[in-house]
Structures are given as C-alpha cells and as structure tokens.
Amino acid sequence: MDFTPNPDHEAIAEAVDRVCAQYDDTYWMEKDDKHEFPWEFYKSMAEGGWLGIVIPEEYGGGGQGITEGAIVLNRIAASGAGMNGCTALHLTMFGLNPVVKFGNDQLKDTFLPRAAAGDLHVAFGVTEPDAGTDTSRITTRAVEDGMGGWIVSGRKIWTSKALESEVVLLLVRTDGEPGQGFGGLTLFLADLNRDYCDIRPIPKVGRNAVASCEVFYDEMPVDGWRMVGERGKGFHHILHGLNPERILLANVACGIGEAAIRRAVNYANERSVFGRLIGANQAISHPLAQAHMQLKAAMQMAALAAWRYDNGLECGEQANTAKYLAAEASYFAADQALQTHGGLGYASEYHVERYWREARLQRIAPVSQEMTCNFIAQNVLGLPRSY
Amino acid sequence: MNVVVCVKQIPDPADPGALDPGTKTLKRDVKLILDESDTYGVEMALQLVDKAGEGSVHLVSMAPNNERSGLATALAMGAASATLISDPALLGSDALTTAKLLAAAIGERDGVDLVISGSESSDGYTGTVPTQIAAVLDLPSITAAKAITVDGGQVQIQRQTNAGYDDVTCSLPCVVSVTAGVVEPRYPSFKGIMAAKSKPVDERTAADLGFDAGQVGWAGAGQEIVDIAAAPARSAGEVVEDDGESYTKVIEFLENLKVI
Ligand SMILES: Cc1cc2nc3c(=O)[nH]c(=O)nc-3n(C[C@H](O)[C@H](O)[C@H](O)COP(=O)(O)OP(=O)(O)OC[C@H]3O[C@@H](n4cnc5c(N)ncnc54)[C@H](O)[C@@H]3O)c2cc1C
Numbered sequence: 001m002d003f004t005p006n007p008d009h010e011a012i013a014e015a016v017d018r019v020c021a022q023y024d025d026t027y028w029m030e031k032d033d034k035h036e037f038p039w040e041f042y043k044s045m046a047e048g049g050w051l052g053i054v055i056p057e058e059y060g061g062g063g064q065g066i067t068e069g070a071i072v073l074n075r076i077a078a079s080g081a082g083m084n085g086c087t088a089l090h091l092t093m094f095g096l097n098p099v100v101k102f103g104n105d106q107l108k109d110t111f112l113p114r115a116a117a118g119d120l121h122v123a124f125g126v127t128e129p130d131a132g133t134d135t136s137r138i139t140t141r142a143v144e145d146g147m148g149g150w151i152v153s154g155r156k157i158w159t160s161k162a163l164e165s166e167v168v169l170l171l172v173r174t175d176g177e178p179g180q181g182f183g184g185l186t187l188f189l190a191d192l193n194r195d196y197c198d199i200r201p202i203p204k205v206g207r208n209a210v211a212s213c214e215v216f217y218d219e220m221p222v223d224g225w226r227m228v229g230e231r232g233k234g235f236h237h238i239l240h241g242l243n244p245e246r247i248l249l250a251n252v253a254c255g256i257g258e259a260a261i262r263r264a265v266n267y268a269n270e271r272s273v274f275g276r277l278i279g280a281n282q283a284i285s286h287p288l289a290q291a292h293m294q295l296k297a298a299m300q301m302a303a304l305a306a307w308r309y310d311n312g313l314e315c316g317e318q319a320n321t322a323k324y325l326a327a328e329a330s331y332f333a334a335d336q337a338l339q340t341h342g343g344l345g346y347a348s349e350y351h352v353e354r355y356w357r358e359a360r361l362q363r364i365a366p367v368s369q370e371m372t373c374n375f376i377a378q379n380v381l382g383l384p385r386s387y
Numbered sequence: 388m389n390v391v392v393c394v395k396q397i398p399d400p401a402d403p404g405a406l407d408p409g410t411k412t413l414k415r416d417v418k419l420i421l422d423e424s425d426t427y428g429v430e431m432a433l434q435l436v437d438k439a440g441e442g443s444v445h446l447v448s449m450a451p452n453n454e455r456s457g458l459a460t461a462l463a464m465g466a467a468s469a470t471l472i473s474d475p476a477l478l479g480s481d482a483l484t485t486a487k488l489l490a491a492a493i494g495e496r497d498g499v500d501l502v503i504s505g506s507e508s509s510d511g512y513t514g515t516v517p518t519q520i521a522a523v524l525d526l527p528s529i530t531a532a533k534a535i536t537v538d539g540g541q542v543q544i545q546r547q548t549n550a551g552y553d554d555v556t557c558s559l560p561c562v563v564s565v566t567a568g569v570v571e572p573r574y575p576s577f578k579g580i581m582a583a584k585s586k587p588v589d590e591r592t593a594a595d596l597g598f599d600a601g602q603v604g605w606a607g608a609g610q611e612i613v614d615i616a617a618a619p620a621r622s623a624g625e626v627v628e629d630d631g632e633s634y635t636k637v638i639e640f641l642e643n644l645k646v647i
Contacts (some may be wrong), residue, residue, distance in 0.1 A: 011459060011580045018574050049577035062577050 012053075012071050020079030025351045028084050032211035032354055035201075037164055038088050038209050039116045040079065046118025051092050056100060059112035065310035066244045069094060070251040070302065077255025083358040084209035086252045089162055091122040094248060095169060097241040099189060101227030102230055107189060111167070123165035123192065125156040125215060126238065133371055135185070135235060137178040138171065140217060142186065148224040150174075152190065153218045156364070161212040162199045168192050170222075171234050172336035187234035188226050196220030206357025212318075234349050243319040244309055245366060249320075250302040250326035253362040257295045257333035260355045264337035267350070271342075278340070286309065287336045301325055317380050327362035334359035388439035388537060390432040391493050392466065392502040392519070394425040396450045396457030400509060404422035410479065411612040413510055419450060421457035424505040426464070426572035428565050432503050433465045433573070435537055442500070447492045449477065449485055457586060462583035463575030470495070474592040479605030482511070486519030488603065491596040494524060501542065502562040506531060529555055530564045573595035 023041045031038045045051055054069040056063025062068075073092070076085040096115050099107050114120040131137035138320050140154025152172055158167065166190055176184025192199070196218055201211035204335035229237040265288060268279030278284050305318035334356040363369050377383040392500050395417035398404050432444040436626050446461050446469035453473045462469060470492045477488070493502055507514035521528030533552060534545040545552040559594075561601045575583075593603045601607060625640075627633045641647045 007456075007459070008580070008584070009573070011463065012577070014460075015463070015575045015577070015580060047576070048574060049579075053577050062581065 002268070006368060009071055011069065012068055013075050015048070016050060016072050016075040017079065019048055019050070020076055020081055020085070021082060023079070023085070025080040028081055028209070029348055029351060029354060032084055032206070033208070033348070035208045036210065038046075038081075038084060038281050038324070041085060042088050042118070042203040044353065045076075045089055049118075051089055051118035052116030055112055055116040056093055059108060059116055061112070061116035067303070067306040067309055067310050069244075070248050070306050073248050074251035074255040074299075076241070077252045078258040079255075080259045080355075082256045082259065082355055083207040083252065086255075087207060088101060089118070090248065090252075091124055091156060091161065091165075091169075092120060094241075095122040095124055095247070097244065098169065098187060098188075098228050098237045101240055102187075103189070104225060104227075104235045106225050108230065111189065118138075120167065121161065121165040121245060123159050123162045124158050125159045125162075125168045125170045127156065127158045128157040129155060129157045129214075131178070133368065135171070136177075136180070136182050137180050138185065140170075140172045142172040142174050142188065142207040146223065150188070150222045150224065150227075152188070152220045152222055156215045158202065159199075159215045160217050161210050162192060163201065163211050165192055168215075169228070169238075171238060174231055182233050182235035185234040185363075186231050186279065187228040187237050188222050189228055190220070190222045190226055191288045193220055204321065205360065206354065207361060242367075243305070243315050245317075246319040246323035247302055247305045247309065250298060250305075250322040251368065253323075253326035253359065254295050254299045254302065255332035256355050256359050256362075257291065258331040260330075260334040260337035260352055260359070261288060261292055261295070263350070263352050263355075264333075264340040268340050269345075287332075288340065291329065291333035291336050294325070298322060298325035298329045317376065320372050320375050323362075324369055324376075327359075327369060330359040330362055331356075388436050388442035388446065388500050389496075389498050390436055390449055390501045390503060391445045391496065392425070392428045392432045392503065392514070393489055393493075393498050394429065394446050394448050394457060395422045395505070395508045395510075396420065396448055396454050397422045397508060397510040404510070408615070411615045411623035412479070413570045415451050419454045419457055421460040422509050424507070424509050424567045425461070427504040427567055428505050429461045429464050429466060429570050430570045431535060431571040432501075434570065435501070435535065439537065445469065445496060445499075447489050448464045448472070449480075449488055451478065452511070453590065458588060459580075459583050462574060462586045463579040464573055464586075466586075468586055470474075470591055471588050471593045472593075473597065474594075474603075476593050476600045476604050477614060479608055480603050481608040481610045482513045483519055483609060484603050485608050486516045487523055487600065488593065488596055489516070490520045490523035491598070492591055493519060493520070493594075500559050502526070502560065503535075504562070504564045506539045506566050517562055522614055525560070527557050527561040528563075529557055529561060532563045532565045533569045535610055536566070539551050549633070591616070603608065 053062035053064045057063035070151050073086050092115050128138045142150040142152045145151050170188045170190045171185055173184050174186040181245055197220055198216040200214045271278045301324035305315045305322045308315035337352040338356050341350050341352055344350050378385050398417050399420050434446055436442045439640050444464045444466040448458055449472040458469045466495045472488050472492055504517040518528045529544050531547040532544045533547045542557050542559055544555045546555050625635050
C-alpha cells in the first residue's frame with residue numbers, strides 16, 4: 001500500500017483552491033440568497049480547464065480518472081462553495097460518462113469537446129414523482145415518430161440545473177409497462193427544447209444557487225442519434241456511472257464538512273463565554289474532533305473506492321460505503337459547527353447554516369442512506385432483499 | 388523576446404515559519420512554494436513574450452534540497468523551462484553570493500533580452516539581489532517597475548516612486564525588478580499543470596556554475612548574522628469608552644497620525 005503524496009494531486013488541489021479563493025462565503029451566501037446561478041465561478045473553472053478533466057483526451061479533455069475529478073469537487077466544496085459550487089458544474093464534468101462509455105460517435109464528437117471546454121450545460125432527468133427510488137416504475141415515454149426519431153412525453157421531478165441546461169440525459173420508457181423491470185428503459189441525450197417542455201423550479205431548503213426543477217415534456221421530438229447506447233439498456237447505462245457518482249458525492253460531502261469544521265474551530269478559538277474560550281469546553285471540542293475523524297475516515301474510503309474504479313476493479317461496496325459515511329460525517333460536522341456557533345450559527349452571515357442545509361441533502365440524494373444500506377445488506381452481506 | 392525570470396521558492400507564509408537558532412536563518416527544509424511576489428514577474432514576462440509573438444520565458448531559481456514545487460507552479464503558469472541551482476554547499480549563502488550564482492545561471496543562456504525579478508522576497512526581504520545581479524552581469528538595472536513596455540531594442544518602464552512614477556527608457560538587455568500587484572497573475576490551469584511536468588528543469592551545482600566551495604555558503608558569505616530575536620509582541624490597543632463624545636478622541640487620534 002502506497003500512501004506517498006502524489007504531486008499531481010497536490011498541484012490540482014492547490015490550483016483549484018486558488019481559483020475558489022476568489023469566491024468567498026459572502027459570494028455564495030448571496031448567490032444562495034438570490035437564487036442566482038454562479039456564472040462568474042463557473043466561468044473561472046471552465047477557463048482553467050477544470051470542467052474537462054475527466055473527459056478523454058481525444059475529445060479535448062484531461063483524460064484523468066475519478067480520483068482527480070473527486071479532488072476538484074472536494075476542493076470546491078471545502079472552499080465554502082459547497083453544493084452550490086459543485087452542482088453548478090458537476091454534470092458538465094461527469095454527467096456525460098454514459099455517453100463516453102456507450103454513446104455513438106456522433107454523440108461523442110458533438111458533445112464531448114463542448115463539455116470539455118465547459119461550454120455545455122447538462123442536466124440529468126431520471127427521478128419521477130410517481131416512481132420514487134423505484135426507477136423501474138418511471139412513466140415518461142418516448143414513442144417512435146416513424147421517421148427514425150422519437151417523441152417524448154411525461155413528467156420528471158428534481159431535474160437539477162434544468163433552467164441553465166442545453167441538454168438533458170433523459171431516462172424514458174420506450175417499451176413495457178411500469179414495474180416490469182428495467183428492460184423497457186432507454187437513455188437519450190435530448191435538447192431541453194423549451195417549445196416542448198415546461199421547467200418549474202421547486203422551492204427547496206438549500207443549495208439555492210442552482211434550481212432543481214419539475215420538467216413537463218409535451219410531445220418533445222428527439223432525433224434518433226440522440227439515443228445513448230442501446231434501446232432497453234438505459235438503466236444499465238446509468239448504473240455504470242453510479243459508483244463514480246457516489247465517489248464524487250462523498251468527496252463533495254466531506255468538503256462541506258471540512259468547511260464547517262474550519263469555521264467552527266475559528267469561532268471556538270475566538271468566542272469567550274464565562275471568561276473562557278468556548279473551544280476549551282470538551283462538550284464543544286470533542287464533537288469537532290469526532291467530526292474531523294469521521295470526515296477523514298470517509299475520505300479514505302472514498303479514495304480507496306476511486307482508486308479501485310480507476311484501476312478497473314469492482315468498487316460497489318467501497319463507493320456506497322464512502323457515500324454513506326461521508327453523508328453522515330458531513331451532516332454531523334455541519335450540525336456541530338452550527339451548535340458551536342450558538343445563536344449565531346442560525347444567522348446566515350456565519351455561513352454554517354448554509355453548509356448545514358446543504359449537508360442534509362446528501363443523506364437523501366442522489367441516493368438515500370436507506371437505499372445505500374439496502375445495497376450493502378443485500379450485495380455485501382448476502383441478506384434477503386427486503387422490498 | 389527571451390525573458391529570464393528569477394523566482395524564489397519559500398516556506399509557505401501561511402504556515403508559521405521558524406528560525407533555526409543554530410544557523411540563525413529561516414528553516415527551509417519544509418515544502419517550499421513559489422513566492423507570491425514572484426508571480427507578478429512571471430506574469431509580466433509571459434505577457435511580454437505573448438505580445439512579442441515569439442520567444443519564451445525561462446526561470447532561474449536557487450533553492451535547497453532540489454526543491455521544485457514552486458518552479459512547477461511557475462511552469463504551470465506558462466514558463467517554458469527552468470534552471471534550478473541547488474547544492475548543499477550553498478547553505479548560508481548571503482544575498483551577494485545568491486546574486487552571483489543566479490547571474491552565472493542567466494549568463495549561461497544565449498539571447499536573453501530581459502531579466503525580471505520581484506522587488507524583494509517575502510521571506511528574506513533584503514531587496515538587494517536584483518541590482519546585484521545587474522551589477523554582476525554588467526547590465527542596467529531598473530527597480531520598482533509598475534509597467535513594462537518593450538519597443539524594439541528598448542524598454543519603457545514606469546518606475547514607482549513615493550510621489551507617483553518616473554518614466555524610464557532603457558536599452559535591452561537589462562534587469563528589471565517589478566513591484567507586487569502590477570499585473571494580475573494567472574492561475575495555473577489544469578493543462579498548464581500537466582504540461583509543466585514535461586518541461587525541462589536543468590539542475591546546477593555551485594561547481595557547475597564555476598564556483599568552488601569556499602566562495603559560496605557560509606564560507607563565502609561576506610555578512611554574518613550576529614543575533615536573532617523574537618519580534619516584540621504587539622502591544623494592546625487603546626480602548627476608548629464611548630461617553631457620547633468619544634468621536635473627538637478618534638478625530639484627535641487620526642489627526643495625530645496626520646491621516647486627516
Ligand atoms: C435537491 C435535489 C436535487 C436532485 N437532483 C436530481 C437530478 O438532477 N436528477 C434526478 O433525476 N433526480 C434528482 N433528485 C432526486 C433524488 O435522486 C431522489 O430524491 C432520491 O433518489 C430519493 O428518491 P425519492 O425522492 O423519490 O424518494 P422515495 O423513493 O419516495 O423515498 C422516500 C423515503 O423512503 C425510503 N425508502 C423507499 N424505499 C425504501 C426501501 N425499500 N427500503 C428502505 N427505505 C426506502 C427512502 O430512502 C426515502 O427515505 C434530486 C433530489 C433533490 C432533493
């Protein structure tokens with residue numbers, strides 16, 4: 001086992017830290033408050049070539065692995081940008097993974113270079129109001145138009161960044177009926193064509209610089225070549241990207257936890273009550289120490305999962321474990337940071353309440369902690385499927 | 388347009404530095420980073436070469452333990468190549484010896500049009516090395532440049548003064564030290580970082596540059612650090628209790644400072 005620091009990874013982390021340092025907590029507080037997409041930040045990251053780093057070099061990307069992509073997202077989150085910063089660019093960076101793995105040449109040639117340049121905004125439309133976590137029940141349908149194309153109708157919920165996105169990776173039903181397994185589901189990289197779809201932001205707890213939306217598709221035409229991979233294999237194509245997705249999200253969660261602990265430690269070292277620094281009370285310092293340790297452990301698991309993925313090894317157990325641990329550690333850290341600040345923790349200007357609202361999300365999306373436990377119980381421990 | 392930029396790699400100012408009581412110098416066996424005040428020179432050089440449409444930026448750095456981290460940052464910004472002077476014999480070198488070594492490394496190169504450096508390093512603060520390099524190379528020296536324009540064989544410089552700036556014209560080649568903040572240093576991009584890995588860094592020892600051990604390091608230093616002492620702790624500020632009239636005290640205070 002070799003834990004020697006990798007100079008490339010250090011350089012990537014330092015460089016991203018520097019870009020992010022231009023966008024402080026006040027910037028993010030304002031963007032969150034005003035529900036404004038962080039365009040300035042997005043452009044800085046695109047200019048530095050950071051959005052293309054996991055896209056293959058032949059399409060103008062950096063050809064790096066999930067390990068490196070994870071470092072970028074971790075540093076963004078840890079800067080205080082949190083989910084607002086990460087969701088702004090996450091899908092441009094990694095969303096097109098199914099296209100890289102399964103897409104036809106026209107799809108790859110058309111879209112990957114633009115994503116590598118940071119010039120393509122991508123959304124991901126899987127979740128539906130009536131299907132929930134049981135994706136086999138989705139009802140948004142694509143029917144053939146008789147000329148090689150498709151017509152899509154239906155309703156998706158929680159499609160993040162739909163307002164800014166030009167394209168959406170859309171999982172739809174081309175065959176079969178809801179609940180009959182995954183065989184009838186097909187993936188498209190469709191244009192979010194406003195003539196045929198209606199996008200409505202969902203008012204929500206946090207990460208408000210980037211809206212998540214309800215999207216109504218009303219007989220939206222999609223060209224045949226926009227199908228990603230094979231008809232009926234859409235769910236399979238998405239599954240392929242789930243482990244790396246979990247690894248990236250674990251890194252985001254740990255980044256938010258790091259930002260929260262940093263603020264909590266600063267405050268605990270400054271705030272004096274009863275004639276002593278509050279950080280001198282073990283009821284304050286021990287939970288922060290615990291949060292730090294939990295974050296470190298989750299980061300190690302995420303690094304292991306990323307290493308396994310990049311080396312072509314099975315990583316479902318590690319990726320799910322990392323995501324679970326990171327979501328818990330991040331929420332605990334943010335909650336404890338809020339507690340450390342006392343009443344001011346509840347005030348926006350101390351920023352930890354924003355981290356706390358964002359950290360809460362990791363326990364629900366993109367996959368809930370319960371479903372992660374289901375995965376480990378069934379697939380790792382060999383327990384019976386409970387649902 | 389070929390520009391050489393002298394860059395120093397220093398301990399990260401964000402980490403509390405420590406003095407070695409034995410050598411009475413800063414401990415420099417930690418990971419070093421590019422001195423931020425040198426990023427301005429690198430950026431200025433890159434812009435000049437860019438404007439000229441030809442040539443390249445070469446870096447020269449003297450550092451312990453073959454340290455390259457700071458050079459990697461400057462190479463990632465866009466410099467083409469570097470010379471790294473590193474040799475255990477150099478420990479204890481004073482500013483003049485440093486200038487002689489840097490000058491020797493610069494002198495190895497053909498067709499250098501301009502040498503740029505920062506005004507002073509953020510860890511040593513002698514502020515003497517740029518002029519010393521110019522003297523050793525027998526080149527004109529212009530300090531405290533806040534703007535540089537190259538025009539044919541000449542360079543026009545706005546030289547920062549207390550009152551404003553002087554317009555200075557000088558023939559090339561020359562040595563120019565730039566003040567911090569003159570340009571906005573670019574951030575290394577991802578591609579820059581990756582490209583930096585394959586850029587040539589030539590290592591030189593004192594002997595390679597024609598110096599023997601007695602001329603460099605502690606032995607060759609013309610100055611001696613006699614004593615070091617901790618900086619005095621900051622004294623507590625004056626607290627003005629507000630009795631409704633305290634603003635007069637604030638005004639008085641500011642008047643005494645002659646800022647209003
Ligand atoms: C801010 C935000 C952004 C999002 N962005 C996107 C996006 O861009 N694209 C997209 O497609 N989706 C997105 N989502 C949707 C997200 O992936 C889902 O919300 C998440 O997968 C949970 O699904 P659900 O909301 O339908 O919950 P449900 O499936 O209705 O589950 C409700 C609760 O029941 C539990 N539960 C359900 N079944 C079981 C079981 N068998 N065992 C134990 N517990 C169970 C769940 O864990 C959960 O706690 C986003 C969600 C949010 C909140």
